[in-house]
Amino acid sequence: MASLDLTIDGGIAKLLLNNPARLNAFTPEMLAQLESHCETLENDPDICCVILTGEGGRAFCAGADIKAWAPLSPFDFSRHWVRDGHRIFDRLARLSKPTIAVIHAHAFGGGLELAACCDIRVMAPDATLALPESQVGIVPGWSGTQRLARLIPEAMLKEMALFGRRISAERALSCGFAAEIAEMPFAAALEIAEKLLTTSPRATEVAKYMIHAAVAEDRDAMIEALGSGMIAASADKAEGVAAFTEKRKPVFPGK
Incomplete structure (x- = not known):
C-alpha cells in the first residue's frame, strides 16, 4: 500500500x-x-x-x-x-x-x-x-x-x-x-x-523566516512571526501579561 x-x-x-x-x-x-x-x-x-x-x-x-x-x-x-x-x-x-x-x-x-x-x-x-x-x-x-x-x-x-x-x-x-x-x-x-x-536551532529557524519574508514565501506570516518573537522576549510583554492576570493597569518599562 x-x-x-x-x-x-x-x-x-x-x-x-x-x-x-x-x-x-x-x-x-x-x-x-x-x-x-x-x-x-x-x-x-x-x-x-x-x-x-x-x-x-x-x-x-x-x-x-x-x-x-x-x-x-x-x-x-x-x-x-x-x-x-x-x-x-x-x-x-x-x-x-x-x-x-x-x-x-x-x-x-x-x-x-x-x-x-x-x-x-x-x-x-x-x-x-x-x-x-x-x-x-x-x-x-x-x-x-x-x-x-x-x-x-x-x-x-x-x-x-x-x-x-x-x-x-x-x-x-x-x-x-x-x-x-x-x-x-x-x-x-x-x-x-x-x-x-552543531548549530543553533533558533538562529537557523529565524534565518529561514527572514529569507522567506524576502522572497515572498508566506511573507505576512513570516514578518509577524519575527516581530512576535522579538516582543515575546520583552519586559513589556511580561508586564502586560502580569497586569492582565492581576487585574491592574500595566506599567511598561519599555524594555
Missing part, C-alpha cells in the same frame, strides 16, 4: 515516499500523511533537519497518481485535489526546520513541485526534472508555476511547462536549483544535515 513514512533518528527526520510500484506517485492518503507528519515535525523541538526521499531507484516521485485524480469531477479536482495539495505542500515549504530533498532518477510534475518545497536539493547525476502535465491535458497545480518561478529561470520553467523538456541535474545545479550532485545523494544529504546538529 502506498504511504509516506516518517522516521526520526538522532535529531534528523526522514520522510520516505513509499509507493515504488507507481514511481512514488502521490495518492490522497500520502497527502494526508504528509500533512500529519508536518505537524509532528513542527512540534518536535529535538528535530534539527528533515530529509525527503523516495523508495526504490526508479524515481524520487513521478507526481500525482493519475488514477487518484482522473475520475474526479471538475469541482472536486480544483477545490479538493489541487487546493488541498497546494495547502499541504505549503505546509512543508514553511516548516521551521531546514529541509533537504534527495532526488534520484526522476522528479516529475507534483514530484518536482514537492522537491521545490524543500530548502535545498541534492541530486543524483542521472536525475532529471520535468513538468509533463500538458501531456495529459492539465497544468501544474501544486505551485509548479509559482514557487518554481522563484527558484529557476523563467526560460527553463517554460521549457518544462510549455515544451515538455526534461532538465538534467547539471542544468539544475548550474541555475542553483540543486545544491549538489552526488553519486550517493542520500549520504551527501545526511552529511549536510548532520552539520546542523
